[in-house]
Amino acid sequence: MSNVNTAVKICGVEMKNPVTTASGTFGSGREFSEFVDLSKLGAVTVKGVAAEPWKGNNAPRIAETYGGMLNSVGLQNPGADYFIENDIPFLRQFDTKIIVNICGHTIEEYCAVAEKLSDADVDMFELNISCPNVKEGGITFGTVPAMAEKVVSEVRKYCKKPLIVKLTPNVTDITEIAKAVVAGGADAVSLINTLLGMRIDINKRQPVLANKVGGFSGPAIKPVAVRMVYQVGKAVDVPIIGMGGIATWEDAIEFIMAGATGVAVGSANFANPFATVEVAEGIERYMRENNIKDLSEIRGIID
Secondary structure, three states: OOOOEOOEEEOOEEEOOOEEEOOOOOOOOOOHHHOOOHHHOOEEEOOOEOOOOEOOOOOOOEEEEOOEEEEOOOOOEOOHHHHHHHHHHHHOOOOOEEEEEEOOOOHHHHHHHHHHOOOOOOOEEEEEOOOEOHHHOOOEHHHOHHHHHHHHHHHHOOOOOOEEEEOOOOOOOHHHHHHHHHHHOOOEEEEOOOEEEEOEEOOOOEEOOOOOEEEEEOHHHHHHHHHHHHHHHHHOOOOEEEEOOOOOHHHHHHHHHHOOOEEEEOOHHHHOOOHHHHHHHHHHHHHHHOOOOEHHHOOOOOO
């Protein structure tokens, strides 16, 4: 059998393979470490971290739906200080990279968490611009190019590590947002975040989620995600971490061929806690069987 190189480099950070976790679906990795060896993952992307603890939304905030799930958890988290004290030491027990997802309701909150984590022992930041901007009437930071560029450029001032910006798909033209965040200083982009969805209980005659609408994720959104990764790959010249409905290694290969350097497994973790490692092992097996020495041979091969 030929030797294959599954390693990828994102913003100068080398990952042993392209597989990471989608923020919000893997916690800090603690729960899943009982099922999988975190050292087999290229990176662990943790649940969103804010400068101060966030309570999250009211229940019910999770709902199953055809082809996926809805969530309106609201980025509940214990805050940056807890993350630094408890989660980083836990993750450093494993041979994997740490990507910390950061969130905020205002530019000041984003900058505050970036500043708190600026000297923390993490490898990369992932900026979640799908948060509602409370100063702009709740409009999401990531849906307006000028607003997206502004928050990225401000956070960039405090960010000493490579900065990945996570893009929301709830826009007319994903490439315009991608160009805006790169102009603001993004070193890489990750996409897609959840689509906006809703379910109604026809017997109770009310929405299933307390928040009425929530983020739709799972297998059903994969074709949208692959299309957006492909479009962004043609529009900007920074590394892409692709995500959205990845449940198998075949899904991951699609994203890589569309232009992704890394891939993130999200909702699949809830149905199959072994999904991340199965994807990583499947990619390596595919490379061996097809005599692919390096993932660069198939990355972005779709014209």
